[in-house]
Amino acid sequence: MSDDPDNSMEGSDSVEDEATLVETFEEADDDHEDEEVPETTTVVAPKKKSKKKKKSKKKKAKTESTKTSAEADIFPIDIPDPYTASCDEVCAAIGMTNVDVDFDLPDFHRITNLKSFSVAVRPYILYRNPGTIVAKMYPMIQAKYKEFQNHMASKGAPIQKQPRHQPIAISPCPLDQSGPLTTTRKSARTKRDGEGRKGTDSDQEFEALIKQHEKEQDKMEVEKEKQRQVRAAAKTDKRKFELESARAAKKARRDQGIADDNNHEYCEVCRQGGELVLCDTCVRAYHVVCIDENLEQAPEGLWSCPHCEEHGPEVKVEEEKPPVKVNHSHCRICGEGEYLFLCGNCPCSYHAYCLNPPLEEVVQPGTSWYCPRCLVPERQHRVEKILSWRWIVINYPPPLEIKNGEIESSSDLLLKPKRVMPPRREREFFVKWKNLAYWQCEWISETEMDVSFSALVRMYWRKVDPEHPPMFDESTLARHHKDDDPYKLRERFYQYGVKPEWMQVHRILNHVSYGKTQQDYLVKWKELPYDQSTWERDDTDIASYEDAIIKYWNHRERMLNEEIPKNVVKIIQTQRESKGLPAKDEESLRKKRRRKSMSERNMKCNRTTLQKPEATFILIS
Structure with a gap:
């Protein structure tokens, strides 16, 4: 208790x-349980004095x-x-x-x-x-x-007594009473490491690990050396097999009387002639002394020179012959055979009446003919995007006419079909070119798109139905006035996905002059970002383009006092005459007179204001 x-x-x-x-x-x-444990002297830390008030003796x-x-x-x-x-x-x-x-x-x-x-x-x-x-x-x-x-x-399973932790005997020494007694605390990881080692020496353990590592390294080196020896032996066996096969092949060619490359007539070492030993696997030759100083007679049987023994037989690389071009036996368009024109550049074949437009004359014999795919022109600009596509109908020429079992001319067999063929359909793509305005959009045949822009066509077919051409919203078309359409914009652009705003000039940003009467203008288009601005020639037929040019030059004259080019002055005069306004020169003279009169009035006002203060000031002594 x-x-x-x-x-x-x-x-x-x-x-x-x-x-x-x-x-x-x-x-x-x-x-x-621990009666037999010897007693040991321990040091006990002095207890701190409690801050609580001591109980009275009566209460205790x-x-x-x-x-x-x-x-x-x-x-x-x-x-x-x-x-x-x-x-x-x-x-x-x-x-x-x-x-x-x-x-x-x-x-x-x-x-x-x-x-x-x-x-x-x-x-x-x-x-x-x-x-x-x-x-x-x-x-x-x-x-x-x-x-x-x-x-x-x-029962034979006695309960083992748990050994108590014996206190460590410490020699009595004076304790520092000035402050609290500090105790060191070991982490759980340190205790686990200490229990796992059970008193083993760390230096001995480190040396044992080093020895084990060295043994593993020695084993790895031995295995690597064995692998090197195996690879060298396999390489030697392979070289011997190649030498034997090369000797046998050369001997077989000699027995068959096939001409082979003659050996050199000089020694490969000393570069001199004489009695030479010829190599049976290559064209080299050697003196007996040059092969080995101690060798007195030439080696018997098939012999390979030291170069072939070291590097193996030389492999002759035969020049690859260009493959023989074989044209198709059927037409690329209709799939039928007979009376085909064979392309001289690619394996394609065509009927004369399947081309668009069809051929009217037979190609002269001895001259090469090229198909439409090989004659596709190389464009200066690449296609930025495909706006739309449509079907076009191509009619075949009339069939071959036979009168009284005879043909009028032999060339008709090549130029006209034997039977009446129904019209066929082909696709055309409406494309927008990179760095060009929507005014330069145009239709391109499917053949040209397939040859030059095949990747763009494949991406386009993933989004659009390849059987039915796209139909665009009528609200875009409703913004355009059908009555006043001299450029036929609705038929050419709007019904194929081009917005009317994309074809309207927003402003002109800059210009480049080529001489005195020719300029290129950097045009910013409505509802398009500035990175899609394009350079246009001054004579390009674009709606409201001349008005934007006149506005641009009037602004530069007013802000920079820059002279307007002569060709732009002529445009301004023609426009003013059409509107019944005076010429540009007369109007400019009127403006100059007004400016001169205004400047004279300002000068007079300035003089009067400078003279008045002299008369009004009075000196006071």
């Missing part, structure tokens, strides 16, 4: 009684009397030692009924100390002794634990 007044039991609180008595009996059990005496009375209630008589007395004697002394417990149950198999045993056996004691205070049954639990130990020892 603890004598600390702060932890004393008050009343009959079973929770505090149980905790206090558990500690008491566990300490008693540990002391009983009252607490001690309460504690003594509580102990007397629990243990009214002396209890025999549970480690020497039997369980029946202990139960008779504390007034409880003994309990028979089967220690072979699975609940008791893994019990190694008194604490876990008390948790397992307490329900059995409470069942036979209901309402018993928990602290009162601990002597009985200790006696039962002794029976459990004896029972397990008789």
Whole structure:
């Protein structure tokens, strides 16, 4: 029982009684198990002085009397030692009924100390002794634990006592009372490492690891050397096989009388003639002495020179002959044969009447003819995007006429079909060129798109139906006035996906002059970003283009005092005459007269304002 007044039991609180008595009996059990441990001197840190006020002596005496009375209630008589007395004697002394417990149950198999045993056996004691205070049954639990130990020892599985941590003997030394005693704390990882090593020397362990690593490196070097030897042996065998096959092939050619490359008439080493030994795998030749100084006679049988022995036989690379061009045996358009024109550049073949437009004359013999795919022109600009597509109908020429079983001319067999052929359809694509305005959009045949822009066509067919041409919103067409359309913009552009705003000049940004009468203008289009501005010639036929040019030059004259070019002056004069306005020169003279009169008036006003202050100032002495 603890004598600390702060932890004393008050009343009959079973929770505090149980905790206090558990500690008491566990300490008693540990002391009983470790009686043979030698005593050692330990250093105990001095306790700090409590800041709380000390209780009065009267209150302390009252607490001690309460504690003594509580102990007397629990243990009214002396209890025999549970480690020497039997369980029946202990139960008779504390007034409880003994309990028979089967220690072979699975609940008791893994019990190694008194604490876990008390948790397992307490329900059995409470069942036979209901309402018993928990602290009162601990002597009985200790006696039962002794029976459990004896029972397990008789079974051949004694419960091993857990060794207590022995205090380390420290030589007495004066402690520093000035401050608190600091304690070093080890991390869990350091403790695990220490327990795993179990006292092994770190230097010895490091040396062992180094030796193990060196052994592994030696094994790897041995394996690499073996692999090198295997590769070298395989290479040597392969070279020998190639030499033997080359000798056999050369001998076979000689036996068949096939002319082979003659060997050199000079030694490969000294570059001189004489009696030479010819190599059977290449064209080299050697003197016997040049091969080996100790060699007296030429080697017998098939022999290979030192160069072939070291590098292997020379492999002759035959020049690849260009493949023979074979044209198709059917027309690329209709798929039928006979009377075909063969392209001299590609394997395509066509009928004369399947071309667009069809041929009217037969190609002269001895001259090469090229198909439409090979004659596709190379464009200066690339296609930026495909706006739309449409079907076009191509009619075939009339069939071949036979009168009285004879043909009028032999060329008709090549130029006209034998039967009436129905019209065929081909696609045309409406494209917008890179760095050009929408005014330069045009139609391109499917053949040209397939040859020059095949990737763009494949991407376009992923978005559009290849059988039905696209139809565009009528709201775009409604913004255009159909009555006044001299450029036929609706028929040419608007119904194929071009907005009217994209073809209207927003402003002119800059110009480049080529001489005195020719300029290029950088045009910004409505609803299009500035990066899509295009350069246009001054004579390009674009709606409202001349008005934008006149506005541009009038602005430059007004802001930069830049002279207007002569060709632009003529445009301005023609426009003013058509509108019934005076010529540009007369109007400019009127503006100059007005400016001169205004400047004279301003000069007079400035003079008067400068003279007035001289007369009004008076000196005061």
